[in-house]
Amino acid sequence: KAGVTQTPRYLIKTRGQQVTLSCSPISGHRSVSWYQQTPGQGLQFLFEYFSETQRNKGNFPGRFSGRQFSNSRSEMNVSTLELGDSALYLCASSLGSEGATQYFGPGTRLTVL
Amino acid sequence: KQEVTQIPAALSVPEGENLVLNCSFTDSAIYNLQWFRQDPGKGLTSLLLIQSSQREQTSGRLNASLDKSSGRSTLYIAASQPGDSATYLCAVGRNRLAFGKGNQVVVIP
Numbered sequence: 001k002a003g004v005t006q007t008p009r010y011l012i013k014t015r016g017q018q019v020t021l022s023c024s025p026i027s028g029h030r031s032v033s034w035y036q037q038t039p040g041q042g043l044q045f046l047f048e049y050f051s052e053t054q055r056n057k058g059n060f061p062g063r064f065s066g067r068q069f070s071n072s073r074s075e076m077n078v079s080t081l082e083l084g085d086s087a088l089y090l091c092a093s094s095l096g097s098e099g100a101t102q103y104f105g106p107g108t109r110l111t112v113l
Numbered sequence: 114k115q116e117v118t119q120i121p122a123a124l125s126v127p128e129g130e131n132l133v134l135n136c137s138f139t140d141s142a143i144y145n146l147q148w149f150r151q152d153p154g155k156g157l158t159s160l161l162l163i164q165s166s167q168r169e170q171t172s173g174r175l176n177a178s179l180d181k182s183s184g185r186s187t188l189y190i191a192a193s194q195p196g197d198s199a200t201y202l203c204a205v206g207r208n209r210l211a212f213g214k215g216n217q218v219v220v221i222p
Contacts, residue, residue, distance in 0.1 A: 004156075031208060043202070043212035056209040090156055098207045099145040099164065104157035 002027065004093050004105035012111045018079040021108045025072050025093030031055075032074040033102065034066060037088040046089075049074055050096050078110075086112045115140045119203055119213035127221050132190035134216045136203030141181045144207040148177050148188050151200045151215070160201075161188070193220045 005024045013019050025032050033056075034046040045058040049068035066076045072093075078085055088109050092102040116139040126132055136146070145164050149157040161170045161177045163186070169178040174191040190197055200217045204210040 033208065033210075035210075035212075042214040043204075043210075045209050045211070048208050050208075058209070088154075092157075094208070096208075100208075101147065101159055101162050102208075102210065103159060104149070106156040109154075 004091060004103055006089075006091055006105040006108050008108060009106065010109045010111075012113065013081050014113050015081055015083060017081050018077065019081060019110060021076045021078075021089055021091075021110075023074045023076070023091035023093075023105060025074070025091075026103055029093035029095055029103075030072055031094045031096035031100070032068055032072065033092045033094075034074070034076050035090045035092065036060075037090060037107070038086075043090070046076070081112045083112050086110060115143075115205060115211040117203060117205060117211050117213040119201075119216050121216065122214065123217040123219075125219040125221055126193055128193060128195060130193055132188075132193045132197065132218060132220075134188040134190075134201050134203075134218070136186040136188070136213055138184050138186075138205050138211075140205075141184050143181065143205040145205070146177075146179055146186050147204045147210070148175075148186075149202045149204065151202060153200075157202065193218075195220045195222050 031050045033048040048056040068074045088107045090107045092104045094100040147162045148160040163179045176189045200215040202215045204212045
C-alpha cells in the first residue's frame with residue numbers, strides 16, 4: 001500500500017508571496033491533518049480535515065488555510081508569507097475514527113527569504 | 114491545554130545498551146499516546162500506539178508503557194543498534210496530536 005505523499009518536497013518563496021502544498025493520503029483514509037515543525041516550537045497542529053470538512057483547528061492565523069477534496073486529497077495554503085513560516089510542513093492521514101493511528105508523509109520543506 | 118515534555122532532550126548510548134526514553138503529559142484525560150521516530154529531514158514513522166485503556170504495547174525490541182495517573186509514558190528499546198539513532202517523539206490526543214519536542218538519540222558503535 002502506498003504511503004502518504006506530499007508535493008512539492010522543497011519550496012523557496014519570498015516574503016509576501018503565497019504557497020500551496022499538497023497531500024495525498026493512504027488509500028481508504030478519510031482524515032488528513034497538517035502540522036508545522038520548527039526547531040524552536042517543535043511540531044504544532046494546524047488543522048484536520050475529514051470528509052471534506054474541517055474537523056479540528058489549531059492556533060494559527062487566518063493566513064493558514066486548507067481544504068480537502070472528495071478523493072481525500074488535501075491542500076494547505078499560506079498567504080502573505082513571513083520569514084517565520086519557514087518550516088517543515090507535515091501531513092498525516094488516518095482512517096478518521098477517533099484515536100486512529102496517524103501515518104505521516106515525508107513533509108514539504110518551505111524556506112521563506 | 115495539553116503539555117507534553119520529553120527528557121532528556123538528547124542522549125548517547127553505546128551499542129547494545131538498553132534505551133529508556135521518558136514522556137510526561139499534563140492532562141491525564143488523554144485518548145491515545147503514540148510514539149514516533151524521525152530521521153533527520155524526514156517525516157515521522159509510527160512505532161507504537163497505546164490506547165488510554167491499555168498499560169503497554171510491544172513490537173519487537175520496542176516496549177512502551179503508559180501510566181495515566183502519573184501522566185507518564187516510557188519507551189524501552191532493547192539492545193540498541195546504530196540504526197536506532199534518530200529523534201523519538203511522543204504525542205497524545207485523538208485526532209489532534211500534541212507533541213513533545215523529542216529525545217535525540219545517538220547509538221555509538
